[in-house]
Amino acid sequence: MTRNEKNGNPEFGHRPGEKAVTLPPQTDAGVYFIGRIRTPWKQRKDCPKNARESDAVCTLEIDARWAAGLKDVESCSHLIVLYWMDRAPRDLVLQVPAHYGVQRGTFALRSPARPNPIAMSVVRLLGVEGVTLRVTGLDCLDGTPLLDIKPYFASTDAEPNAVVGWHRPEKAD
Amino acid sequence: MTRNEKNGNPEFGHRPGEKAVTLPPQTDAGVYFIGRIRTPWKQRKDCPKNARESDAVCTLEIDARWAAGLKDVESCSHLIVLYWMDRAPRDLVLQVPAHYGVQRGTFALRSPARPNPIAMSVVRLLGVEGVTLRVTGLDCLDGTPLLDIKPYFASTDAEPNAVVGWHRPEKAD
Numbered sequence: 580m581t582r583n584e585k586n587g588n589p590e591f592g593h594r595p596g597e598k599a600v601t602l603p604p605q606t607d608a609g610v611y612f613i614g615r616i617r618t619p620w621k622q623r624k625d626c627p628k629n630a631r632e633s634d635a636v637c638t639l640e641i642d643a644r645w646a647a648g649l650k651d652v653e654s655c656s657h658l659i660v661l662y663w664m665d666r667a668p669r670d671l672v673l674q675v676p677a678h679y680g681v682q683r684g685t686f687a688l689r690s691p692a693r694p695n696p697i698a699m700s701v702v703r704l705l706g707v708e709g710v711t712l713r714v715t716g717l718d719c720l721d722g723t724p725l726l727d728i729k730p731y732f733a734s735t736d737a738e739p740n741a742v743v744g745w746h747r748p749e750k751a752d
Numbered sequence: 753m754t755r756n757e758k759n760g761n762p763e764f765g766h767r768p769g770e771k772a773v774t775l776p777p778q779t780d781a782g783v784y785f786i787g788r789i790r791t792p793w794k795q796r797k798d799c800p801k802n803a804r805e806s807d808a809v810c811t812l813e814i815d816a817r818w819a820a821g822l823k824d825v826e827s828c829s830h831l832i833v834l835y836w837m838d839r840a841p842r843d844l845v846l847q848v849p850a851h852y853g854v855q856r857g858t859f860a861l862r863s864p865a866r867p868n869p870i871a872m873s874v875v876r877l878l879g880v881e882g883v884t885l886r887v888t889g890l891d892c893l894d895g896t897p898l899l900d901i902k903p904y905f906a907s908t909d910a911e912p913n914a915v916v917g918w919h920r921p922e923k924a925d
Contacts, residue, residue: 609779
């Protein structure tokens, strides 16, 4: 099956080995964009491949409507940021990432191309000024819609021994 | 401002100290429910307060449409699971969690009540059989809609020294 033309995007080529499915006729729930992410990267090719490659300070700009929700956020050293990768196709189930060149399942990848293009990044919080949060650890395009901010709890979110077997052969216990 | 009646839910009482906002007139994007989460918990009061409290094996059941996307997932020791907390009100910006009794901002909490009720859990993968994944580390209601599965990369996702200051006074460097 080939990718639907309507999802065509020159930044996401349909490579040999990739597989798309027909999307459901409708979505099941709606999300609000609660703000925007400001980064130095205006095109996908400029984004770092891995957020740890970059020390760039990015900002989360939250809409005034939600401002009160930021109370106590400044006490967190790290945050979970969810955002909407609005330029990615949603119908790819098998992908061949350019930098690996091997076919993988979408749910084994962090590619923005997925049924729900919700990205998750762990960021270090540098400061909060009004509705603006300065952070490091992002690798997304400037203007990316923000969905959520959560406190990062090491007790439940940190798994330092986790292994992605296809990426690194040895698997942890 | 009081919480909109239309968002009323007996499982989420409007407590003194809580603040709701008027929701935007429409959502900005749509999500697909890609499957369901099966857990032992049928009511919110039965759910563990913290997923680490429970060794319960839960299952992620992915719709057949997306099955090919599971390729290579079995090589991951841990996964990030995103799911939709469909019973939670979306308009609370200040909350008074019952087990803390103190007013906090929504973005400083992991409460399901938030503008976009997308929960994130880190789970240990026990096995994959067809479109069913057996995992530990979840604390949600049986039947919760599934949004996404991602590989957990310790290199970018594990921050063992992260601190939530309001929860534990000492803050890491």
